[in-house]
Amino acid sequence: MTRRRVFTLFVVMAVVAVAAFLWPRGPKEPAYQGRGLGSWIRDSLDSPDPGREEKAYEAIEALGTNALPYLIHEFSRRESGFSRRFNRFARTLNLPGTVRAETEYERVSWAAMGLYGLRSNALPALPALAAQLDDPIRGGHAAAIIGQCGDRGLQYLRRALHSTNEQTVLFLLDGIVTASDEDDLCALILALGLVKHTNHHVRLKAVLALELDSHSDAVLPLFVEALKDSDPDVRRAAVDALGNLEGKARPALPELIRLATNSTPQCPVAVSNAILRIDRAALVP
Secondary structure (H helix, E strand, O other), X not given: OOHXXXXXXXXXXXXXXXXXXXXXXXXXXXXXXXXXXXXXHHHHHOOOOHHHHXXXXXXXXXXXXXXXXXXXXXXXXXXXXHHHHHHHHHHHOOOOOOOOOOOHHHHHHXXXXXXXXXXXHHHHHHHHHHOOOOOOOOHHHHHXXXXXXXXXXXXXXXXXXXXXXXXXXXXXXXXXXXXXXHHHXXXXXXXXXXXXXXXXXXXXXXXXXXXXXXOOOXXXXXXXXHOOOOOHHHHHHXXXXXXXXXXXXXXXXXXXXXXXXXXXXXXXXXXXXXXXXXXXXXXXX
């Protein structure tokens, strides 16, 4: 037997041993049409074919709450040091992607898709999801899943907004913005009081996010309120947002003109440009 064959055999045996060691231990994976749920979801993420995504959501919906124990376990469990070392070893040998352990990021991503697809069926998982809100990998996903769980989800998000960990709050906002439909985004930001949050980074992100929902009648008073913010970046974002609304922002002209004529005007060029876009005649003496 050649040295190369011996080495190949050794690698194959090592991979088998590692696979046995890394095989996930926890709740049994539920199956749909004879195929594991994780396989359905991973397949949809690896393909641009929308039909595969529809099939994955079909599997998630069919399994309902029966999928919760498995998905929460996969979403929450941490990657072992052995897995990380093995993946580094596999990369060193230039082994194909199929000969390595699944990364934590990959697993969290597909488990999050499964939990999000459960929608109201994810309600029993709210406490477990809330515990992940300050995690750098899971936080944004957890906020997105919680954000589509109605009033009960909002209770958890409101509590998280009072966290002293700024990153937790920003994860939460990112998750809400990423996952929300335009029709829901303004309502969520209003319900959570994000434009008046004590953290100026959160207020700024909230104003920028509201531009995505600028067709809503509710955004105008929020932008006007943000013109009075103590942070100049928040005020500037509100000015730009109102300018983008053009004629729809006429009710905001008195506050914009006040800013433009203030003895110490803030971002005067941006304010003037916004007024011009809303109503050119408003700047005529």
